[in-house]
Amino acid sequence: MAKTGLKRLEELKPDIFRCIHCKACRFAYSGEPDKKGIGEHKGKQGTVLYEGMVDACPAGIEYGWEAFWNAGKMWIARSILNGDLEFSEEVRDVIMPCITCGQCSSQCENKIPTVDVIEALRAACVEAGVPMIEKHQLIEKLVKELNNPYGGKPEERFKWAKEAGLEKYIDNKNAKIGYFIGCTAAYRQIDIAIATSKIFEKLGIDFTFVGDEVCCGSPFFRVGAVDTAQELKGRIQA
Numbered sequence: 001m002a003k004t005g006l007k008r009l010e011e012l013k014p015d016i017f018r019c020i021h022c023k024a025c026r027f028a029y030s031g032e033p034d035k036k037g038i039g040e041h042k043g044k045q046g047t048v049l050y051e052g053m054v055d056a057c058p059a060g061i062e063y064g065w066e067a068f069w070n071a072g073k074m075w076i077a078r079s080i081l082n083g084d085l086e087f088s089e090e091v092r093d094v095i096m097p098c099i100t101c102g103q104c105s106s107q108c109e110n111k112i113p114t115v116d117v118i119e120a121l122r123a124a125c126v127e128a129g130v131p132m133i134e135k136h137q138l139i140e141k142l143v144k145e146l147n148n149p150y151g152g153k154p155e156e157r158f159k160w161a162k163e164a165g166l167e168k169y170i171d172n173k174n175a176k177i178g179y180f181i182g183c184t185a186a187y188r189q190i191d192i193a194i195a196t197s198k199i200f201e202k203l204g205i206d207f208t209f210v211g212d213e214v215c216c217g218s219p220f221f222r223v224g225a226v227d228t229a230q231e232l233k234g235r236i237q238a
Helices: 004-011 058-063 070-082 089-095 103-107 114-127 134-146 159-163 183-187 190-203 218-223 226-237
Strands: 027-029 053-055 177-179 207-209
Touching: 004 070, 004 114, 027 103, 070 089, 070 114, 089 114, 103 114, 114 218, 114 226, 134 218, 134 226, 159 190, 177 190, 183 190, 218 226
Parallel strands: 177 207
Antiparallel strands: 027 053
């Protein structure tokens, strides 16, 4: 197994150590300028900092504890790099609830690539031998068996195209451009695939759907299963 996670954490060390734990990353603008900020964040004149800002981190809001906010995860990464903390199922259960939405990264005044850090942290956790949570093991199993994480039947991957009158674009070997649909658009948000295809059609773009399309592997980069992601990437390239 390639030791990509810990190596990536080491590369991100200068960024990780730039975190000053100011916790600006937990906030987002509410759209209400007069709305008070959260907690004890006071300015020098006693005014509330972050006027109009509200808590925005889904994991932090859900669990409440410091470790679940981004600032806490930066401290976990620092502790791993310093050798003060080892990976365990307990650590895994803290770093996994983050949905990698990037809200914290957009708010960070030190421009720390927080999502990169969290994904590297997860990869290092998997590499350390900590088992993935059961739901992640399930989607890995589904992808290896069915080429998608939703459990959809492979033969129904382009069912939406047939129902929308777009069947002629499946496996057109003479087309100049291949439109990679992806699992979510194929099995869940089919309106995206249909609308995109009709835009291409309207613009006169010579395109096709790749009939033997497989999962792109993105979910596994997100949860730290880098080997699985690379395997799927190899299938696409093949």
